[in-house]
Amino acid sequence: MMKNRDNRLTLYLLIPVLLVLIAYVLYPSVRTILESFHKDGGLTFGNYQDFFTQESKTNLQALWNSVYISVLSVLVSAAIGIPLAFIFNRFDFPGRGFFATAAIMPIVLPSLVGVMAFMFLYGETGLVPNAIKDLFGLDEVPFKIGGVSGILIVHAYTMYVYFYMTVSSAINKIDPSLEESAYNLGASRFQVFWKVTFPLLTPAIVAASLLVFMISMASFSAPFLLAGGFRVLSLQIYFSKINGDMEVAATQSVILSIVSISFLLFMRWYQNRKDYRMASKGIGAHRSEVNNPLLKWTMVATGVIGVIILLLPHFTILLLSLVPDGTWTWQTYPSVFNFENYRLLLQDPNIFKPLKNSLILSFIATAGNLVFGVLASYVLVKRKFVGKSFVDILVMIPWALPATVIGMNLIFAFNEPNIFSFGNILVGTFWILPLAYFIRHIPLVVRSTNAVLEQLDDSIEEASRSLGAKWFYTFRKVILPIIMPGVLSGTLLAFVESVGEFPTSVLLYTISNRPISIEIMNQLRMFNMGQAAAYGMIQITLIAVVLLISNRFFGVKAEQSLS
Amino acid sequence: MASIKIENVQKAFGKVIAVDHLNLEIKDGEFFTFLGPSGCGKTTTLRMIAGFYYPTKGMVRFGDKDMTRVPPEKRNTGMVFQNYALFPHMTVFENVAFGLRVRKIGSKEVKTRVHDVLRKVRLEQYADRQVSQLSGGQQQRVALARALVIEPEILLLDEPLSNLDAKLRDEMRSEILRLQKEYKITTIYVTHDQAEALSMSDRIAVFNFGVCHQVGTPSEIYNEPANDFVASFIGEINLLPVKVDQLDESRITVSAIENPDMNKFVVHNTPFNFSQSAQEGELALSIRPESIRILTEKADRPNVFKGKVEDVQFFGTIILVKVRVNGLLLEVNLLNHVSANLKPGADVWVEMPEDQIRLIPMLSGDAS
Ligand SMILES: Nc1ncnc2c1ncn2[C@@H]1O[C@H](COP(=O)(O)OP(=O)(O)O)[C@@H](O)[C@H]1O
Ligand SMILES: [Mg+2]
Numbered sequence: 037m038m039k040n041r042d043n044r045l046t047l048y049l050l051i052p053v054l055l056v057l058i059a060y061v062l063y064p065s066v067r068t069i070l071e072s073f074h075k076d077g078g079l080t081f082g083n084y085q086d087f088f089t090q091e092s093k094t095n096l097q098a099l100w101n102s103v104y105i106s107v108l109s110v111l112v113s114a115a116i117g118i119p120l121a122f123i124f125n126r127f128d129f130p131g132r133g134f135f136a137t138a139a140i141m142p143i144v145l146p147s148l149v150g151v152m153a154f155m156f157l158y159g160e161t162g163l164v165p166n167a168i169k170d171l172f173g174l175d176e177v178p179f180k181i182g183g184v185s186g187i188l189i190v191h192a193y194t195m196y197v198y199f200y201m202t203v204s205s206a207i208n209k210i211d212p213s214l215e216e217s218a219y220n221l222g223a224s225r226f227q228v229f230w231k232v233t234f235p236l237l238t239p240a241i242v243a244a245s246l247l248v249f250m251i252s253m254a255s256f257s258a259p260f261l262l263a264g265g266f267r268v269l270s271l272q273i274y275f276s277k278i279n280g281d282m283e284v285a286a287t288q289s290v291i292l293s294i295v296s297i298s299f300l301l302f303m304r305w306y307q308n309r310k311d312y313r314m315a316s317k318g319i320g321a322h323r324s325e326v327n328n329p330l331l332k333w334t335m336v337a338t339g340v341i342g343v344i345i346l347l348l349p350h351f352t353i354l355l356l357s358l359v360p361d362g363t364w365t366w367q368t369y370p371s372v373f374n375f376e377n378y379r380l381l382l383q384d385p386n387i388f389k390p391l392k393n394s395l396i397l398s399f400i401a402t403a404g405n406l407v408f409g410v411l412a413s414y415v416l417v418k419r420k421f422v423g424k425s426f427v428d429i430l431v432m433i434p435w436a437l438p439a440t441v442i443g444m445n446l447i448f449a450f451n452e453p454n455i456f457s458f459g460n461i462l463v464g465t466f467w468i469l470p471l472a473y474f475i476r477h478i479p480l481v482v483r484s485t486n487a488v489l490e491q492l493d494d495s496i497e498e499a500s501r502s503l504g505a506k507w508f509y510t511f512r513k514v515i516l517p518i519i520m521p522g523v524l525s526g527t528l529l530a531f532v533e534s535v536g537e538f539p540t541s542v543l544l545y546t547i548s549n550r551p552i553s554i555e556i557m558n559q560l561r562m563f564n565m566g567q568a569a570a571y572g573m574i575q576i577t578l579i580a581v582v583l584l585i586s587n588r589f590f591g592v593k594a595e596q597s598l599s
Numbered sequence: 600m601a602s603i604k605i606e607n608v609q610k611a612f613g614k615v616i617a618v619d620h621l622n623l624e625i626k627d628g629e630f631f632t633f634l635g636p637s638g639c640g641k642t643t644t645l646r647m648i649a650g651f652y653y654p655t656k657g658m659v660r661f662g663d664k665d666m667t668r669v670p671p672e673k674r675n676t677g678m679v680f681q682n683y684a685l686f687p688h689m690t691v692f693e694n695v696a697f698g699l700r701v702r703k704i705g706s707k708e709v710k711t712r713v714h715d716v717l718r719k720v721r722l723e724q725y726a727d728r729q730v731s732q733l734s735g736g737q738q739q740r741v742a743l744a745r746a747l748v749i750e751p752e753i754l755l756l757d758e759p760l761s762n763l764d765a766k767l768r769d770e771m772r773s774e775i776l777r778l779q780k781e782y783k784i785t786t787i788y789v790t791h792d793q794a795e796a797l798s799m800s801d802r803i804a805v806f807n808f809g810v811c812h813q814v815g816t817p818s819e820i821y822n823e824p825a826n827d828f829v830a831s832f833i834g835e836i837n838l839l840p841v842k843v844d845q846l847d848e849s850r851i852t853v854s855a856i857e858n859p860d861m862n863k864f865v866v867h868n869t870p871f872n873f874s875q876s877a878q879e880g881e882l883a884l885s886i887r888p889e890s891i892r893i894l895t896e897k898a899d900r901p902n903v904f905k906g907k908v909e910d911v912q913f914f915g916t917i918i919l920v921k922v923r924v925n926g927l928l929l930e931v932n933l934l935n936h937v938s939a940n941l942k943p944g945a946d947v948w949v950e951m952p953e954d955q956i957r958l959i960p961m962l963s964g965d966a967s
Pocket of ligand 2 (some may be wrong): 641
């Protein structure tokens with residue numbers, strides 16, 4: 037039915053894509069599953085039996101804790117994100133645009149840096165509790181975060197954004213005439229909300245809930261720094277690996293993955309089932325102006341306070357990065373401010389090394405992502421072949437798998453030579469980290485490329501062919517230039533995410549290629565807050581620059597591809 | 600330039616057969632139109648000529664060359680897409696130059712040829728514009744220029760005017776015709792608009808459900824439709840299922856399937872009035888509304904019936920009169936100046952001249 041020559045081309049494009057996915061996504065996952073059935077030299081369900089029947093119940097407790105934290109994270113994030121989405125998209129008041137933009141600021145904070153900021157702000161020696169203590173002359177700090185509450189607050193801070201963004205875009209897609217016709221038919225405000233608006237938003241809310249649940253289950257940095265004695269599954273995997281209980285780590289990885297992937301499947305099923313396409317195209321919601329002055333200024337004040345809370349972590353990192361280490365020991369507040377930390381960062385080779393490592397590692401990984409992403413996406417969007425949904429699923433696996441699991445998968449796959457590593461042992465070498473970053477960001481780059489390729493009408497490619505251009509010429513001169521902005525914005529995002537990547541780094545780094553996130557952890561251990569904050573500032577700046585470039589020059593809302 | 604032969608072509612998409620038993624011969628330099636309702640297989644046929652689909656069965660030739668499986672980039676056809684498919688990242692000049700650069704033509708010649716064709720489509724001063732800054736009609740002309748500049752053997756246009764508003768459409772129609780005559784290029788034009796097809800084409804192929812029903816000049820298609828589908832798709836027509844009562848050398852007598860006693864008609868027995876293809880199967884009597892006459896008093900000629908005016912609609916040049924005759928509703932077009940001030944309810948006589956009636960085959964079911 038299709039043309040032979042084109043079939044052959046599809047095959048040539050598909051083979052490398054499939055090879056990469058099998059070698060670095062499928063095979064490592066299979067290795068972990070196999071490993072989980074190893075016990076005492078035989079193949080058994082023993083590890084799983086141990087997991088559930090273990091006397092100390094540590095694992096079961098950790099699984100329960102993970103679920104518990106995730107459910108709470110969903111509830112709290114929803115409670116913040118949904119009302120905000122409504123207020124910023126349905127009402128007009130002074131400063132609305134600014135507040136709406138500020139609301140996505142938590143995204144500009146890499147997870148490890150964010151957790152660090154929260155420790156400085158609200159921890160035992162944190163600035164806020166101590167300030168309150170001094171202000172009111174209390175004997176002890178009035179509160180401090182840590183354990184469950186700490187994790188929860190950090191999760192709420194970073195994850196409400198997913199609710200905010202998905203619900204905002206759903207609100208803006210509602211055709212105002214739907215609500216207007218309900219009013220016209222005599223419904224009250226209350227009825228319109230519960231019978232028309234809310235049902236139209238449920239798909240978005242459910243999608244965001246599932247997403248936040250998955251991300252919380254996989255969350256590593258927050259528990260790593262804040263959990264104390266509180267055990268969650270993603271962290272248990274790390275501890276098992278550190279203790280050398282590899283089979284246990286494999287079992288825990290499989291169980292955590294099963295939970296995550298079932299949520300992914302559920303999400304896909306739900307989205308396919310409940311997809312209300314709006315009959316008319318996005319008209320943009322009508323915003324009602326708030327006229328009641330009391331209400332208006334309450335909203336503005338809440339907005340201002342909200343923005344302060346949202347930006348406090350960023351400012352804290354900035355502030356701390358200006359405090360030279362060793363000048364802030366017993367005092368409640370720092371007193372010396374200068375650029376010492378940044379000077380060291382650039383001049384002390386030991387301190388500069390991790391930054392350089394991170395940039396190099398991320399650059400290699402991202403270059404891979406760019407080439408692979410464009411190829412995979414082109415094949416998936418523009419070519420027909422049997423087994424497309426299988427390739428689709430392979431591409432999405434790294435998104436569904438918790439980072440810790442991806443790290444473990446790589447350990448099991450590449451701690452021995454095999455054909456996929458060209459006969460080398462990769463674990464313990466330089467190459468394992470770029471590989472990990474590459475795998476982690478396959479879905480992001482492929483999806484952002486898919487989005488632009490789907491926009492590209494097939495007739496553009498056909499026009500070029502009918503004017504006499506061969507496929508490769510068409511691809512280079514027509515398709516690539518058109519999709520490049522979208523591709524680059526996805527790729528840049530992958531780059532900055534790689535620079536900040538912590539969970540796989542902590543499982544796979546070596547001393548000589550340790551990236552920024554590992555060095556932040558080391559500096560924190562040595563109580564060099566300033567130096568750690570300076571590393572953090574660099575990451576924040578990088579992310580901010582990338583988002584700005586994407587918005588300005590590529591006209592792409594890069595933050596959208598994060599969810 | 601080339602003639603095109605399509606021989607016994609079939610195209611199936613899985614179980615859907617988009618085009619079947621297609622045989623066409625398009626002459627060198629001809630303006631040939633594929634006309635038919637949407638989904639009838641026009642685009643599919645055009646894309647087989649362009650090389651984007653390969654036929655499931657049959658053969659496509661340009662001149663004597665078998666092109667059936669030649670890839671699109673080696674066919675030297677110029678194609679204008681419905682949505683124009685201009686390259687959004689290139690200027691007007693670059694868009695038009697694309698096909699020349701692919702052919703590795705020197706930059707000097709590219710320049711002269713591009714400017715040449717841009718002059719012909721009256722866009723010279725827009726050469727350096729980004730294509731997104733052009734209006735719909737201008738984009739259309741860039742698409743035409745881009746297809747023409749490579750001096751293709753065949754120009755293929757897929758509903759090129761459907762995205763334009765009515766006024767621009769008229770303008771582009773003559774523009775396309777002018778360029779086609781100037782380049783003397785074999786052109787295939789796809790449309791579902793019968794007025795467009797009738798006014799522009801040398802010949803038309805009428806499609807329905809993947810089958811070509813008739814090929815002919817516009818006047819052949821209009822005056823001698825091959826069957827009731829063609830008759831009713833192109834222009835207005837009165838159709839009445841009939842059967843033959845009596846057939847002799849010079850005359851045929853037919854009666855309507857419904858109410859046969861009162862509705863008997865006499866038709867000339869010539870190839871025009873009783874086409875060869877109508878000799879077997881079900882028959883329909885057809886007569887165009889402008890061929891029916893309205894009389895104020897009874898005349899002693901065949902096919903004159905008493906009727907009552909039901910409705911009169913004024914269209915300017917013509918007046919549409921609906922007359923009820925023996926239970927049948929006939930549509931009659933009168934030229935404005937002969938209008939005898941007809942009112943609904945008036946009693947009139949209608950004449951269906953025996954040389955204007957045509958008996959044509961009736962396809963079961965899919966007449967619209
Ligand atoms: N790529 C395709 N895959 C499957 N079916 C197709 C494809 N292209 C066209 N068809 C089907 O073939 C028939 C003819 O389509 P097309 O040639 O596009 O019609 P037209 O251009 O006359 O409107 C339609 O029923 C359409 O659904
Ligand atoms: Mg079509």
